[in-house]
Amino acid sequence: MSGGAPDEFGLIAELFAPLAAGFPGALGLTDDAAFIPAEPGYDTVATMDSMVAGVHFLPDDPPDLVARKLIRVNLSDLAAKGAEPRLLLLSAAFPVGVGQDWLRAFGAGLAEDVREFAVHLIGGDTVSTPGPLTLTLTALGRVAAGRGLKRSGARAGDTIWVSGGIGDGALGLKAIRGQLPGLAAAHLEFLAGRYRLPQPRVGLGPRLVGLAHGAMDVSDGLVQDLGHLCRASGLAARIAAARVPLSPAAAAALGHDQSLLASVLAGGDDYEVLFTAPPGAEESLTRLSAELGVALTAIGSVAPGETGKVAVTGPDGRDVDVGQGGWRHFGDPQQGE
Amino acid sequence: MSGGAPDEFGLIAELFAPLAAGFPGALGLTDDAAFIPAEPGYDTVATMDSMVAGVHFLPDDPPDLVARKLIRVNLSDLAAKGAEPRLLLLSAAFPVGVGQDWLRAFGAGLAEDVREFAVHLIGGDTVSTPGPLTLTLTALGRVAAGRGLKRSGARAGDTIWVSGGIGDGALGLKAIRGQLPGLAAAHLEFLAGRYRLPQPRVGLGPRLVGLAHGAMDVSDGLVQDLGHLCRASGLAARIAAARVPLSPAAAAALGHDQSLLASVLAGGDDYEVLFTAPPGAEESLTRLSAELGVALTAIGSVAPGETGKVAVTGPDGRDVDVGQGGWRHFGDPQQGE
Structure with a gap:
């Protein structure tokens, strides 16, 4: 994780780090990459979806629901492939001047669904944008080798x-x-x-x-x-x-x-x-x-x-x-x- | 891959599909997810970086170089972890009205580096944005289990x-x-x-x-x-x-x-x-x-x-x-x- 405006940088790190708990290879989100042990007998199922404020959700939607929708649209893709969800990477381009309250609510939404779906945040990126809030999630799941639905x-x-x-x-x-x-x-x-x-x-x-x-x-x-x-x-x-x-x-x-x-x-x-x-x-x-x-x-x-x-x-x-x-x-x- | 403005949708699919060649689990980018066989003895190394026009590159930078820089900043993270690069997922939020010439040059840049680094594009998302071009890449590499650099x-x-x-x-x-x-x-x-x-x-x-x-x-x-x-x-x-x-x-x-x-x-x-x-x-x-x-x-x-x-x-x-x-x-x- 890198980037963000100076004040928000620390807050985002603070909000996101606990979401990596329980998965050692996430290195507490303090490194540039995560290490995922191979699971023989399984295929990893990878999907990635983006959401742009004003396009995929309403700009004044509650931030916790925006976070949860982002996770859920990706987990929906995994589910339809027969996969159980495991790991998430999140990239967020926050508009300049995004507030701390907004970020806290967004982080709370992420935390709620990370818990609900028993997944781990293992990496990603945080940048700022002069444009609308733009969120991208990569979700990794697993399915018995060769058994995934297409x-x-x-x-x-x-x-x-x-x-x-x-x-x-x-x-x-x-x-x-x-x-x-x-x-x-x-x-x-x-x-x-x-x-x-x-x-x-x-x-x-x-x-x-x-x-x-x-x-x-x-x-x-x-x-x-x-x-x-x-x-x-x-x-x-x-x-x-x-x-x-x-x-x-x-x-x-x-x-x-x-x-x-x-x-x-x-x-x-x-x-x-x-x-x-x-x-x-x-x-x-x-x-x-x-x-x-x-x-x-x-x-x-x-x-x-x-x-x-x-x-x-x-x-x-x-x-x-x-x-x-x-x-x-x-x-x-x-x-x- | 889903989304995009009607005309560009087909062009993007046409430009991106060949980048999946050689990796069967990418399903030719025609599905919602990719299937990645486990490789016993290896850890998967996952990283994700975003770039926003006007923040991480110049808005008038040549599109092929923007595409290649996006790939390269992610492969740089993998390299520093000791990993060899394997697979990419790309999410692109294109500004409304992005031109076909721009997209073709961008696709050519992707193709050049996919070839140069012997990686495969296995999935992602394409959306449109009222804001600046926003690109997010998830890169997956591999390193001998437990040997990655931190x-x-x-x-x-x-x-x-x-x-x-x-x-x-x-x-x-x-x-x-x-x-x-x-x-x-x-x-x-x-x-x-x-x-x-x-x-x-x-x-x-x-x-x-x-x-x-x-x-x-x-x-x-x-x-x-x-x-x-x-x-x-x-x-x-x-x-x-x-x-x-x-x-x-x-x-x-x-x-x-x-x-x-x-x-x-x-x-x-x-x-x-x-x-x-x-x-x-x-x-x-x-x-x-x-x-x-x-x-x-x-x-x-x-x-x-x-x-x-x-x-x-x-x-x-x-x-x-x-x-x-x-x-x-x-x-x-x-x-x-």
Whole structure:
């Protein structure tokens, strides 16, 4: 760790150092690199995601939730590969003049999720920027050698499954922006919470190894991500909109305004696991769902066809047009990337 | 890899994908994570450094050199730990409206150094930012298990060594800014090149395993970094300014203006290896220097004393005051952190 403005430098070191506790190779974050012992029998799974204030989160979002979202979007990627999370490297470009209170709250958020997910911060960098807060996390996990789940693993005839509920993240952003008039306060609060604090399926992911064929997390929108999975697997998909699992809050929102279905199917920020499995896996998946208390819902199937194409049967039985492989939502200034 | 503005998205994917060639676990950068097989007998060495336009490099620096500097500052950290470089993850926050020509030149720079250092790009993220170009690299290397070099490894009585020449980077920035009047054009060009394109000591670093005790790279300035090494090792240091190795260009600059010694000792951006070794290692180090064609120069020694204190004997035999452990050069807008 190096850098930061003079006063903040010490504070950041003080806040981050305890997050390395329990992993000797992190050297207490006092060196330029960390040493990670090899674990024979495992593959290391590496992912890296960045978040920019005003692009991936709201500039006035609570700093502890920003920190936790950063960790969680990365752990969601690991979970969808079947990996258990282990180690984090964090690079933070803090705007000039970031306050000590902000940094303390950010550090508290990191600490909370480092504890919750039993991971260690082992390194990174701290710099200052004349631009917006820019955060990058590299997360390292592990999975039994050769057993990791890939986008490309789907096979013709597989059933398509998703965990949890879809659409909460996109609707949560609308809730925060006051774009869901008439929805009960409890629902608005639930949706906003799902946008601000994703729940990566770290318990589920590793249990899907051996059951799932193709897998990825839903971060850019269900239809778009399913398109990615199909392209990687050389297949096409059909899903039924009516089967896509909705939280009570999302169902209530759609009850008010059916046109929100587009946001549900393509809005992003779900951080659920999207996977395919052979029809014979249904019983095992049903048992796993009950054991973990995580909903697992079959929403369609993959088959040979126009590679990467995702067809959606609408509630009325006719195809819903969600564009070429789903929206990329570039028009949305908060989702922009 | 996800994100980017619509047009650039495809271009970036096209430019980056070939950089994953030769490492199957990168999955051609088409997945959300990479799979890295365990290598029994080795520790993975992980480092992460960020660079912000206008802070760590000049906004109008050639894009290929920006890309290569990003790789090299990270490989310099690995080298100083005794590690050979293996894998890279890159996160790039590109300013809105970054041009295709810029991206192509940036990609060409990445490709050049991926080839030169025989590493693979295995993942990362691409986002857009309303702020300055912000680049973060995670570099993974390997070293024989338990043999990696640490800042904390120095022992009382060790000789302090540095590779190559010190001060070129800081003087190079001055050269680019026109702050070295009267220096020959060839010297100015050499120094500017050393600022823009560091030469990480990837050949040297792994060969120091078993010879060096404490080690780190010189990135924040010789005196400051030596202070870090001494603090981690619980020792104090004394070096002789007259022994600090200078390139012919740096020597010429000091010949014009002796006050530039401060920039040489504390200016940063050297990316040389600073290490300590027992006096008995001198013969081996001299042989290694000759074999590799890399200068290795003894500049002082470490001993018990005020922990972290670095004393510098000036050319006139009196102590040079370089402040508390060296400058942090926060006052310098280009060197910001």
